[in-house]
Amino acid sequence: MNVLTHPPRAGLPALEDRPHAVIVGSGFGGLAAAVRLGARGYRVTVLEKLDQPGGRARVFREGGFTFDAGPTLITAPHLFEELWEICGRRMEDDVAVRPLDPFYTIRFDDGETFRYSGDTDAMRAEIARLAPDDLAGYETFMAASEEICRVGFEELGHVPFASISDMLRVAPDLVRLGAQRSVYGLVAKHFRDERLRTVFSFHPLLIGGNPFSASAIYALIHHLEKRWGVHYAQGGINRLVAGIVGLIEGQGGRVRLGAPVQEILLEGRRAMGVRLESGETIRADIVVSNADSSVTYGKLLPQGTRTRWGPARQRVAQWSMGLFVWYFGTKRRYEDVGHHTIALGPRYRALLDDIFRKKHLADDFSLYLHRPSASDPSVAPDGCDAFYVLSPVPNLLGRTNWEAEAEAYRRKIEQRLAETLLPGLSDEIVVSRVLTPQDFERDYASLHGAGFGLEPVMWQSAWFRPHNKSESIENLYLVGAGTHPGAGMPGVLSTARVLDRVVPDPDQLVRSHVGA
Structure with missing residues (x-):
């Protein structure tokens, strides 16, 4: 496989003398970008508004249970390994990754199953x-x-x-x-x-x-x-987040938590730093936004900044579905349930039509059930199981009032799981937490609560997607699900690889400033 990487550069100037790259957001796209830019000689600061790194890949811990909030599986693990290699280290020294077999079990509504593997x-x-x-x-x-x-x-x-x-x-x-x-x-x-x-x-x-x-x-x-293959990180995907933060800090970079960015600052049409909601201003030679592209162009740039991807374009865009996620722990183990199960409902095309086109919250659903304790007892107390169940739902362009509907919807899912995969579930739950599209909008600044940003249709892919190098603003770059090539961990890690081609080396950037 042809992989474009920049090995660590020898003879770098002192950290304080290097050009400064500020990264807005610490999802996997932002973290991977920080490692790659740090290896090329940039001084890097990552700004995260939440109280922990990872963005959607943050972690919830309660009652001895560990729940990955977002991604639960690893495909194309070599893209993670590259980040350690760039730093002259080995991923296996920090994170234990194990292959899963089968990848997942698909359960049809009539109880028939299909074990999907490589x-x-x-x-x-x-x-x-x-x-x-x-x-x-x-x-x-x-x-x-x-x-x-x-x-x-x-x-x-x-x-x-x-x-x-x-x-x-x-x-x-x-x-x-x-x-x-x-x-x-x-x-x-x-x-x-x-x-x-x-x-x-x-x-x-x-x-x-x-x-x-x-x-x-x-x-x-x-x-x-x-x-x-399909893999799992022992201890949870959050171990990968912690490992990459360690790489950044080992390069001399900094990850600041509880530091929400209010605005990307411009000089003319050139990004020159950010202002935090606290009022603090941070100067930068380049700004990399790991925020959703709709937020980058619609909210973070100064009001009135004209761009190709502003509010007018966003009004005609197609957005991914919303996600309802229920995290729960049980005081018993369900040994017959595998690591990943896709539990299909009675409808397929019609249910997706309800979700994507009609934006109607249906009475039936299909579910993705994650049981990490099947492979990793460390994520639950002895004799217990940790679960995460995800249901695709309409995004907030629909009319679902999640404050009123969330608990009733959770109970429907609980009942369905008890009838099919997890008998007696209602009496076994000891920890419970949900995320709705409203939480995605609040916590992750996801426009319309869309779980994955722009929907991956042809006219919103490749050149038709917001570009990794902003066409409108000099020294502004985008990573994450909202830019090319798109969502999913291989996708967001690849957005950071694109930066190797579009971000100039630090010495070139300095020369361009000197000549300006």
């Missing part, structure tokens, strides 16, 4: 059990996914799309790969069984997309998982 023989056996006539379709689909992954992720995932010519250059490949088709449309071309069409098309939901409208380019996820 083992080709095991997958063929599962398909033969459910729909043997689709075995040939599985082979052709995985070959298509491999080619899409090679182009869409390995070749283009870390390449900036700064101009329309960049998009036109790859357009023939995208058309050849069927990017204009939806993920479900591509899957349906290869599978006839509706259960398998669901199994192989739901993955865009992991990055905020509707399988019936997300570009088929996102079918790359299947090969990405097969090639690099």
Whole structure:
């Protein structure tokens, strides 16, 4: 795999003499950007408004239980390993990462299951059990996914799309790969069984997309998982956050918590620092925003700043769904439940239509159930289990009043889990907490409470997505789910890799200032 990295530079000037990079937000995109910029010779300050780093990847601890608030699995772990390698260290010395097998179990509404893994023989056996006539379709689909992954992720995932010519250059490949088709449309071309069409098309939901409208380019996820596996960090994903913060601090960088940014400061059309909500001003040579692109352009720039991605553009954009997440601990263990379970409801297309188009909170749901204590007893007290269950729901462009609806909705999920996967659940719960789209809007500044920012449709991907290097403001750069290539941990880590191509080396930046 062709990976563009900048090794640690020898002979760097004293830390206080280096150009200053200020990073707004400490999600994985911002943290990865800090490591990469620090290795290239920048003095780095990361500003996080919450009381802990990680953004959506923060952690909740209560009653001896540990809950990852957001991401729960690792794909493409080499992207994390690169960050340690850039610092001349080994990730395994700080974080223990273990592969999962199966990746997840998919439970259909009638109780039938499908164990999804990276083992080709095991997958063929599962398909033969459910729909043997689709075995040939599985082979052709995985070959298509491999080619899409090679182009869409390995070749283009870390390449900036700064101009329309960049998009036109790859357009023939995208058309050849069927990017204009939806993920479900591509899957349906290869599978006839509706259960398998669901199994192989739901993955865009992991990055905020509707399988019936997300570009088929996102079918790359299947090969990405097969090639690099699905992994779990012992102790939780928060261990990765802590490890990367340690890398930043080891470079001489700083991560400041409880430091919400109010405004990106400009001199003309050049970013020159930030102002915190406290009134403190921090000068910078470059500003990297890990805030959602809608917030960067709609709220953080001075009022009246004209940009391509301002409020007018945001009003016509399509946004990902909202997320309802319930974290709970039980005083018993459910040994029959695996690490990851996708519990499907009675409807698929119609439920997604309710969520994405009608923005109506339906009575039924499909659930993603995470039981980390299946692999890692350290996240729960002895004899107990830690759980996280996620339900895709409409974002706040719908009319759901979550203050009134949250508890009733949680109880519906509790009842459904008790009837299917977790018998007697109501009597076993000892810790409980929920996050709704309103919490996403408040805690993460997610416009409309959208769990993943912009929806990954073709006209909001690559060049059509907010660019990693701002077209409007000099020395302003974007990382995270709101820019290219998009959401999901491989995506946000790749946004930081793009900076290697668009952010000048510090000595070049100094020379440009001297000549200004």
